[in-house]
Amino acid sequence: MNQVPVDDTLSVNHIRLAQSKMPRMNAWVRCNLGLCIGVILPTLLSAAYYAFLATPQYVSEAEFVVRGQNNQPNLMLAGLLKGSGSGGGGTEDTYAVQTYVTSRDAAQLLMRTQNLKSVYNTPIADAIARFPNFYSGHTFEHFYQYYKRHVVAELDTTTGVSILQVRTFNANDSQRLARALLNSAENLVNDMNTRQRTNTIAASSHELHATLEKLSVVNEKIDSYRNEIAMLNPAQQSQPVLKDIASLQTMLITTRLQLAQLQRSTPESPLIEVHKRRIVALEAEIKNTETKITGSDTSFVPKISGYEDLVFQRTLLEKEVASADTAVAAAKLQADRQLLYLDEITQPNLPDYAAYPHALSNIAVVFAATFSVYLMIVLLISGAREHKLT
Incomplete structure (x- = not known):
């Protein structure tokens, strides 16, 4: 067997x-x-x-902070903010820079200067990860949505430090693009400084120029008024007339005293008539001279009033010019103090290994998502069957 x-x-x-x-x-x-x-x-x-x-896919990371003298709190306030867990660096300027590096302008700048599209449309990239791909459009808007997934800028509210991350299929490309974005962000801060300085000074300068124009108009009015009345300064030119009136009044008083003495001492003196005629002449001359000061439109009073009104306006405007000039100097000083700075804490690094894709976690997400949908469908079908049987 x-x-x-x-x-x-x-x-x-x-x-x-x-x-x-x-x-x-x-x-x-x-x-x-x-x-x-x-x-x-x-x-x-x-x-x-x-x-x-x-x-x-390789990620190059850089850290930076945007600061300026206008957003640095004093030590006591900084201590309170720190004690309450609030970051002092979350300013609007920081958010502006973060928004810019992920904006369309930044993407277009990189396309012009760094050949950005070829970085993501490379033969080494797989058909799903590269751009353009088979499941999305080929327009700039589609590329911009792709760009925002690969360029991320976030603010650490605890420390106030902004973190820039650039992800590409090549470590050198990631570092190069991150460096270009930081340079463009620094240029943006410089432009913001220029606009801020210009706007700060422009308002004060505009006020100064407007006041100078008003002063020029008043000076022209004064010149026209002088030509109209044929006097440089009616107030000063009226002084000799006033002195003449005062002199005549003094002479009138003296003559009256002399007349009174003669009338008491020698009533029959022929000088009495002389003094009387002199008094009449002096009174007539005083009255005639006073009409040059007051009493008509051609007298000194309306001329002096009109002239002093214009001079008063000029004095006020001269004070406004001095104040506006001081404001311009203060605005320039304030603009210099409010300059912004972009300080790089860490330079864009050259990654040693690929940070993406996260294979295990992505597979787990696919499994969890599909299994959840499967369970929902099974439950719906079971519920429908039970409802049909009942």
């Missing part, structure tokens, strides 16, 4: 065991076809993609 070798016997048993399991496996697959197609197949496909097709 022939004996079968032990090894052959084991092989035959394994084959029979496998053949016996095949129908059961096929039956399980048929019973769970939805699970296989909706959950297991996408998970296996994603695992195959990350294992064999996904291109490594």
Whole structure:
């Protein structure tokens, strides 16, 4: 009787065991076809993609802070903010810089200066990760949405430090683009400084120029008024007339005293008539001279009033000019104190290894998402069947 070798016997048993399991496996697959197609197949496909097709992506990271003398709080306030857990660096200027590096302007600048599109449209990148790809459009807006996923700027509110991350398929490209973005951000800060200084000084300078124009108009009015009345300074030119009136009044008083003495001492003196005639003449001359000061439109009083009104306006405007000039100097000093600075804390690094893709976590996300959808569908179908049976 022939004996079968032990090894052959084991092989035959394994084959029979496998053949016996095949129908059961096929039956399980048929019973769970939805699970296989909706959950297991996408998970296996994603695992195959990350294992064999996904291109490594490198992240270059840089840290910076935007500061200026206008947003540095005093020590007591800084201590209170620190004690309350608030960061002192979360200023609007910092957010402006962060917004810029992820903006369309920054993307277009990199396209012009750094050949940005060729960085992401490279043969080494897989068909899913590169741009353009088969599931998105080829317009600039589609590229900008792609750009925002690969260039990220975030603010650490605890420290006030901004973190810039640039992700590409090449370590050198990531570092180069991060450096270009920091340079463009620094140029933006310089432009903000220029605009801020210009706007700060422009308002004060405009006020100064407007006041100077008003002063020029008043000076022209004064010149026209002088030509009209044919006098340089009516107030000064009226002084000799006033002195003449005062002199005549003194002479009138003296003559009256002399007349009174003669009338008491020598009532029959012929000098009495002389003094009387002199008094009449002096009174007439005083009255005539006083009409040059007051009494008509051609007298000194209306001329002096009009002239002093214009001089008063000029004096006020001269004070306004001095005040506006001081304001311009103060605005220049304030503008210099409010200059912004972009300080680089860490330079863009050259990554040693790929930070993306996160294969295991992405596969887990695919499995969790598809399995959740599968369970929802199963529950809905079961609920519909139970409702139909009832």
